[in-house]
Amino acid sequence: MLDAKGLTLWRGYQCLFEQLNFAVSAGSALLLRGANGSGKTTLLRVVCGLTRPETGEVRWQGRDLQRERAQLGQVIAYSGHQTGLKSDLSLAQNLRFAARLCGQGDDAWQALLEPLGLAASTQLDVRLLSAGQQRRAALVRTLISPAPLWVMDEPLANLDAAGRAYVLAAVDRHLADGGIALLAVHEEIELSAPSKTLLLGETA
Amino acid sequence: MYLPNWMHKLASPPHFFRISGWLAPWLLWPAVALIALGFYAGLVLAPADYQQGDGFRIIYVHVPSAYLSTLIYGLMAAAAAVGLIWRMKLAYAVAAAAAPIGAWFTFLALVTGAIWGKPMWGTFWEWDPRLTSELILLFLYLGFMSLRTSFEEPTKGDRAAGLLAVVGVVNLPIIHYSVIWWSSIHQGPTIKKLDAPSITWEMAWPLLTLILGFTLFFAGLLLQRVQAEVLERERNARWVTEIMRPGIEGG
Amino acid sequence: MSTLGLAAAVLRRDLALAYRRWGDVASPVMFFAIVSSLFPLALSPQRDVLQLLGPGVLWIAALLSMLLSLNALFRQDLEDGSMEQLAIGPQSLPAVMLAKAAAHWLVAGLPLILLAPLLAVTYHLPGSGVTALCLTLLLGTPTLSLLGSVGAALTAGVRQSGGLLALLVLPLCLPVLIFGARGTALAADGEVISGPLYLLAAFAVLAASLVPFxxxxAIRISLD
Amino acid sequence: MGGYAPYVWSTFGITLVVLVINVITAKRRLRSVREQLKLRVARDARRRSKE
Structure with missing residues (x-):
């Protein structure tokens, strides 16, 4: 169960959100909608503990996510605008490092290469992959992570139809297993699991 | 982290803003009086030193500014630490306000120390351990101020510069004793250290007056600058828009 | 994942990165060589002048060449988002920072120590001076990497921060420079320098235990 | 004052100058922040009244 209380954050003179509260129960998703610059990405980063809100806190199972980060263990799998992959290293090296980071073996990511169409480019440097391939490679890190909370910033960006379908299916599977997803999206997406929408920007 | 109640009350920006508003003049005017008295006593009443003659009078401005330069850096680092631990915006405002004043007093200590060196050592700049430490302290101040202003988001600048101040204050004693060791291995037998000569009471009380005067001056100045920093950091807060509404000469 | 395992993984990844971008490894060493050869040209080729200036010049050149490579330490990690992933996880970030500083030392510090004897010869330093130079560099450069990593982390998000990084880091590195350079000079004059060496070792231990935190x-602030 | 007059007077002079500079910059800083905020609040009020 993820819940946030009284989140307030200003950027310069613009108030991104004030006394924002929300709660997401296990097995459901929260979709963040709003124009560009309305604070969607910032709110995701606040949930991940990267950005510090002026007031309020984010709680996981009732415990402060920021303060008890070490004790709570692997809670969040974040996929932001950046891929988080080293462009000078090969895809295999990057994914091996990511797997070891969340305590998984090599077989975890190798099994996903085929369905995501990355099998041929494992030895290529990430720098040489296309934007779509890099996006799918970043997705592998989220898929292999045991973290129950997925935080994804526009997960469907520059993916082809097959890619989108795969992502939505993966999110559905994750929610079906009792996980939680926090997605910042632009397009209309339909998930089989229950999902709420939080509109940012106008509520400021 | 539990905070005593009075600290919470004092730490609320609007409350502190009002207090510093009326307290600053009550610090500045006595400071000016004390400094005037100290200058007069130091220049006229205090007897000349048997060794350095009247040259020693420079300690009346050099010692207070050198003392303040270190005190202010310590206060700045403490305020930054409070800001980092309790995330108190007011503490960052105090650190940001203290830095320029501290830098000015360090500069003053350097200049007066150098001018004092002319009659003593024959050259304006002598790599005396104390003057060298002051010079390094000036770099630490400049580092703090330039780092703080190199971020667009003021809160980020505060936290980054605050961390630097805390790291700096831990390093300060190490730097100071390294400089003393460094100058001691060049020790010729006839070193003329920048020591205040053995000081009698007639010489001492003007110095103490000036130290108190300078400290009150700093305190009053700090409160004024903190007001500006608090306003800037609380610009979105309701109490700021209240007192800034046209027609209200508040605050 | 154990903290030690994490630090080892980050260190291995950074060394693989450094190996992949060989140019970045070479630049501090080349900078060290070039700057050290400027002084004899600018000052004088006489043996006694060079012997007097040698320790100080070589130490300053080493310090500046390490500073050179600090600028890019975290910039790439911030831009490609890999530091974000490390900051979000439950693992201890100080361990990652210690690994990053160790990687920087291996890439930018160790090569200088290997090159130092060669340059010391061009300054006609006696045997005792050369060994002292290598010893002080060996004990001093880790502290430079650690203190430098704080400066690099603070200025990672700032555009063109070269000058700013120097202003922040150099005052903190002065004790290391003082004991390193003066220690080498004293040794070149034949004196015993166990004191400065112990102090340099103490600085290294103090830095290794406190600075990663x-x-x-600092990196969390830059990530904000 | 013996031969030290120029040194002593110059140090006291510089000290006074620095103290005065500090007072002026502090006051000017506060005034400029206050004015900026007043402008801002006035502009917000005008914009809000137009909506």
């Missing part, structure tokens, strides 16, 4: 806090 400061640079972890």
């Amino acid at each position: 400061a640079s972890a806090a």
Whole structure:
């Protein structure tokens, strides 16, 4: 169960959100909608503990996510605008490092290469992959992570139809297993699991 | 982290803003009086030193500014630490306000120390351990101020510069004793250290007056600058828009 | 994942990165060589002048060449988002910072120590001076990497921060420079320098145990 | 004052100058922040009244 209380954050003179509260129960998703610059990405980063809100806190199972980060263990799998992959290293090296980071073996990511169409480019440097391939490679890190909370910033960006379908299916599977997803999206997406929408920007 | 109640009350920006508003003049005017008295006593009443003659009078401005330069850096680092631990915006405002004043007093200590060196050592700049430490302290101040202003988001600048101040204050004693060791291995037998000569009471009380005067001056100045920093950091807060509404000469 | 395992993984990844971008490894060493050869040209080729200036010049050149490579330490990690992933996880960020500083030392510090004897010869330093130079560099450069990692973490998000990084880091590195350079000079004059060496070792231990926490806090600020 | 007059007077002079500079910059800083905020609040009020 993820819940946030009284989140307030200003950027310069613009108030991104004030006394924002929300709660997401296990097995459901929260979709963040709003124009560009309305604070969607910032709110995701606040949930991940990267950005510090002026007031309020984010709680996981009732415990402060920021303060008890070490004790709570692997809670969040974040996929932001950046891929988080080293462009000078090969895809295999990057994914091996990511797997070891969340305590998984090599077989975890190798099994996903085929369905995501990355099998041929494992030895290529990430720098040489296309934007779509890099996006799918970043997705592998989220898929292999045991973290129950997925935080994804526009997960469907520059993916082809097959890619989108795969992502939505993966999110559905994750929610079906009792996980939680926090997605910042632009397009209309339909998930089989229950999902709420939080509109940012106008509520400021 | 539990905070005593009075600290919470004092730490609320609007409350502190009002207090510093009326307290600053009550610090500045006595400071000016004390400094005037100290200058007069130091220049006229205090007897000349048997060794350095009247040259020693420079300690009346050099010692207070050198003392303040270190005190202010310590206060700045403490305020930054409070800001980092309790995330108190007011503490960052105090650190940001203290830095320029501290830098000015360090500069003053350097200049007066150098001018004092002319009659003593024959050259304006002598790599005396104390003057060298002051010079390094000036770099630490400049580092703090330039780092703080190199971020667009003021809160980020505060936290980054605050961390630097805390790291700096831990390093300060190490730097100071390294400089003393460094100058001691060049020790010729006839070193003329920048020591205040053995000081009698007639010489001492003007110095103490000036130290108190300078400290009150700093305190009053700090409160004024903190007001500006608090306003800037609380610009979105309701109490700021209240007192800034046209027609209200508040605050 | 154990903290030690994490630090080892980050260190291995950074060394693989450094190996992949060989140019970045070479630049501090080349800078060290070039700057050290400027002084004889600018000052004088006489043996006694060079012997007097040698320790100080070589130490300053080493310090500046390490500073050179600090600028890019975290910039790439911030831009490609890999530091974000490390900051979000439950693992201890100070361990990651210690690994990053160790990687920087291996890439930018160790090569200088290997090159130092060669340059010391061009300054006609006696045997005792050369060994002292290598010893002080060996004990001093880790502290430079650690203190530098705090500066690099603080200025990672700032555009063109070269000058700013120097202003922040150099005052903190002065004790290391003082004991390193003066220690080498004293040894070149035949004196015993166990004192400065112990102090340099003490600085290294103090830095290794405290500084990673400061640079972890610094990188969290830059990530904000 | 013996031969030290120029040194002593110059140090006291510089000290006074620095103290005065500090007072002026502090006051000017506060005034400029206050004015900026007043402008801002006035502009917000005008914009809000137009909506």
